[in-house]
Amino acid sequence: MNSHMQEKRGRRLGITYSAPMGLWLTFFFLVPLCIIILYSFLKKGLYGGVEWEFTLTAYRQMLNPNFMRVFLRTLWVAALSTVITITLALPCGYAMARSRHQVMWLALVIIPFWTNSLIRIYAWIAILSSEGFVNEALKALGVIGESLPLIYNQGAVITVLIYMYIPFAILPLFTTIDKFDFQLLEAARDLGASKPESIFKVLIPNIRSGIITAVIFTFIPIFGAYTVPLLVGGKDSYMIGNIIVDQVTKTRNWPLASAFSLVITVVSTIGVIWMMTSTASERARLKAPAQVVDANGGIS
Amino acid sequence: MGKRLKGFDVTVKDVSRAYGNFKALDDVSIEIRKGEFFSLLGPSGCGKTTLLRIIAGFDSPDNGVVLLDGKDILPLPPDKRQVNTVFQSYALFPHLSVYENVAFPLRLRKVPAGKLDAKVRDYLHLVQLDNHMDKKPSMLSGGQKQRVAIARALINEPSVLLLDEPLSALDAKLRQNLLVELDHLHDQIGITFIYVTHDQSEALSVSDRIAVMNQGKVLQIGTPYEIYESPATDFVARFIGETNLFPAVVKQCDPYEDYYMTTLDIPALGTEIKVTDYDNLAVGQHVSFTVRPEKLKITGHQPTRVGKDINLFRGIVEEPIYSGFQSKYYVSLENGTVIKVIQQHANYMDEGPDIDWKDQVFVSWSAEDGYIVEVVDS
Numbered sequence: 114m115n116s117h118m119q120e121k122r123g124r125r126l127g128i129t130y131s132a133p134m135g136l137w138l139t140f141f142f143l144v145p146l147c148i149i150i151l152y153s154f155l156k157k158g159l160y161g162g163v164e165w166e167f168t169l170t171a172y173r174q175m176l177n178p179n180f181m182r183v184f185l186r187t188l189w190v191a192a193l194s195t196v197i198t199i200t201l202a203l204p205c206g207y208a209m210a211r212s213r214h215q216v217m218w219l220a221l222v223i224i225p226f227w228t229n230s231l232i233r234i235y236a237w238i239a240i241l242s243s244e245g246f247v248n249e250a251l252k253a254l255g256v257i258g259e260s261l262p263l264i265y266n267q268g269a270v271i272t273v274l275i276y277m278y279i280p281f282a283i284l285p286l287f288t289t290i291d292k293f294d295f296q297l298l299e300a301a302r303d304l305g306a307s308k309p310e311s312i313f314k315v316l317i318p319n320i321r322s323g324i325i326t327a328v329i330f331t332f333i334p335i336f337g338a339y340t341v342p343l344l345v346g347g348k349d350s351y352m353i354g355n356i357i358v359d360q361v362t363k364t365r366n367w368p369l370a371s372a373f374s375l376v377i378t379v380v381s382t383i384g385v386i387w388m389m390t391s392t393a394s395e396r397a398r399l400k401a402p403a404q405v406v407d408a409n410g411g412i413s
Numbered sequence: 414m415g416k417r418l419k420g421f422d423v424t425v426k427d428v429s430r431a432y433g434n435f436k437a438l439d440d441v442s443i444e445i446r447k448g449e450f451f452s453l454l455g456p457s458g459c460g461k462t463t464l465l466r467i468i469a470g471f472d473s474p475d476n477g478v479v480l481l482d483g484k485d486i487l488p489l490p491p492d493k494r495q496v497n498t499v500f501q502s503y504a505l506f507p508h509l510s511v512y513e514n515v516a517f518p519l520r521l522r523k524v525p526a527g528k529l530d531a532k533v534r535d536y537l538h539l540v541q542l543d544n545h546m547d548k549k550p551s552m553l554s555g556g557q558k559q560r561v562a563i564a565r566a567l568i569n570e571p572s573v574l575l576l577d578e579p580l581s582a583l584d585a586k587l588r589q590n591l592l593v594e595l596d597h598l599h600d601q602i603g604i605t606f607i608y609v610t611h612d613q614s615e616a617l618s619v620s621d622r623i624a625v626m627n628q629g630k631v632l633q634i635g636t637p638y639e640i641y642e643s644p645a646t647d648f649v650a651r652f653i654g655e656t657n658l659f660p661a662v663v664k665q666c667d668p669y670e671d672y673y674m675t676t677l678d679i680p681a682l683g684t685e686i687k688v689t690d691y692d693n694l695a696v697g698q699h700v701s702f703t704v705r706p707e708k709l710k711i712t713g714h715q716p717t718r719v720g721k722d723i724n725l726f727r728g729i730v731e732e733p734i735y736s737g738f739q740s741k742y743y744v745s746l747e748n749g750t751v752i753k754v755i756q757q758h759a760n761y762m763d764e765g766p767d768i769d770w771k772d773q774v775f776v777s778w779s780a781e782d783g784y785i786v787e788v789v790d791s
């Protein structure tokens with residue numbers, strides 16, 4: 114059997130393997146996406162739903178300065194939370210990768226997922242509220258007289274968002290750092306780099322793909338978040354996710370809700386494309402095939 | 414590149430390092446001279462890398478001191494020591510080109526662009542990599558990687574270069590070439606090289622002096638000649654080159670010219686032999702006797718005249734191994750002990766080696782060619 118035929122058969126088999134995945138994506142991603150796109154160009158129905166009439170009203174409504182403010186706030190909250198999450202997750206991932214008890218640490222990172230996320234958010238309410246653990250403890254210690262406003266503001270939203278998504282940052286960072294050759298850090302120190310210099314000039318550039326994945330895994334869900342701002346946020350923490358829910362359930366403007374959903378999808382897609390192109394180029398950079406390497410190792 | 418740098422001397426004194434109960438280094442003391450090509454030689458796991466890492470600053474000893482140019486360097490972090498390392502696996506930065514790998518130390522020190530460029534090119538030229546500067550390390554052959562690692566380690570102009578088995582990942586032929594290059598480089602720049610290897614032929618061929626290590630201890634320090642010809646212990650004798658080594662008892666010891674003619678009783682050979690030695694050994698002392706295979710003479714016929722300082726044995730060739738420039742024979746003596754003999758083929762032989770399998774042969778060596786290794790008890 115020649116290799117050409119084998120290759121052809123392999124390709125046909127490849128299609129069979131990828132079929133379930135393709136079906137899944139079509140039914141649960143592509144079809145809903147098409148519906149959203151379609152709805153965003155239709156007229157609002159009186160009690161929700163849509164009327165079958167083409168219009169750009171939803172997009173015109175979106176340009177309302179109030180909505181723009183929410184959009185920018187969402188970007189800001191997502192960006193800030195992501196930066197803090199990555200900054201915290203990096204040393205965690207590093208410590209886990211160097212630890213002798215990797216399995217234990219991995220388990221500890223994953224265990225919170227056993228509990229429903231809503232319950233975990235309510236736990237945070239119990240911690241942060243004016244009669245919560247933190248305030249009561251501080252009062253008992255005499256540090257403060259009156260409760261601090263720890264909840265129902267942007268600070269609370271960012272804190273809980275970081276808590277919710279930090280495992281999604283730690284896991285990809287851990288995996289890439291685990292593959293990193295730590296001797297490179299020693300080499301950097303040997304060549305005159307201080308400890309921070311060795312981290313920033315050698316570790317960070319070599320775990321770029323992990324950092325990008327971690328950024329995507331935290332930024333995208335935070336950008337679309339709505340339960341956290343709803344439950345622990347105040348008036349100043351309204352985010353795009355909340356607009357969408359309100360437009361569906363209260364204002365019953367489904368086209369506008371669809372238009373905002375599309376915004377989230379577009380921003381997320383841009384992120385994923387950025388991730389894929391930069392990791393692909395990184396792979397090309399690192400794994401370029403050797404071209405001309407003379408047999409005796411280039412001794413002339 | 415008429416580059417000559419200043420080498421420092423390195424003193425390692427009473428250094429020990431234990432991992433749990435396991436002593437990786439056990440009271441090691443070595444004095445390495447300025448500009449010397451010094452090798453640490455020993456089998457795998459004997460603590461060579463541990464010692465090198467302590468000198469470089471990646472590990473610290475449980476006790477003992479390390480002096481560089483007379484100053485204690487143990488309190489200094491690795492980046493503050495005038496020592497650079499060529500790692501066993503090269504440890505080139507995969508995200509940087511060859512040029513940037515070599516420029517890395519200079520960029521850290523914020524060397525001005527013009528000076529940096531000139532210097533990087535200079536060092537790339539030194540290791541003959543001028544034509545490969547834009548490549549990524551993954552695109553280089555093993556030998557090229559190793560030379561990038563050397564250029565990168567040298568560009569800071571260290572006083573001591575540490576090399577941890579830099580050639581072990583390469584094939585034998587390339588290893589020979591690079592070893593010679595390394596030796597030239599050492600002569601050219603003049604700094605101290607501390608070279609770690611488990612390959613005795615590598616160490617013998619380039620070192621000024623060698624420290625032979627085993628199980629965390631230094632067994633002997635000396636020139637390649639001293640280590641080969643007068644090994645301090647059984648282990649050194651066996652580890653360096655090939656040898657025939659037998660336990661022996663001193664029978665008699667008489668002054669002879671300016672040394673002593675010693676008669677040893679060697680149970681393994683079933684007889685007494687003569688060997689010259691500088692020490693006046695006490696009769697009855699237990700020692701080890703060694704004679705290198707290439708010092709033995711092998712003939713197919715009985716030598717007609719045998720001097721009184723010649724040891725002669727009769728035997729049967731058990732296994733002849735022909736390897737072009739020489740042959741090695743395992744000769745079974747009359748009492749069954751097998752002895753190794755190496756015969757150089759300096760002259761052309763019409764019909765191949767004249768000694769063959771199962772031939773009866775005579776093996777002999779002069780008393781001066783044997784060596785008494787180690788006094789086993791006191």
Ligand SMILES: Nc1ncnc2c1ncn2[C@@H]1O[C@H](COP(=O)(O)OP(=O)(O)OP(=O)(O)O)[C@@H](O)[C@H]1O
Pocket residue numbers: 432437455456457458459460461462463464611
């Ligand atoms: N971090 C460590 N923890 C425990 N044991 C160690 C550690 N580092 C080294 N050892 C042990 O110390 C001994 C010496 O190790 P070292 O790396 O110095 O050997 P080596 O002489 O360089 O060997 P090789 O030729 O194989 O590189 C080995 O037995 C090794 O298992």
Ligand SMILES: [Mg+2]
Pocket residue numbers: 461462463577
């Ligand atoms: Mg080693």
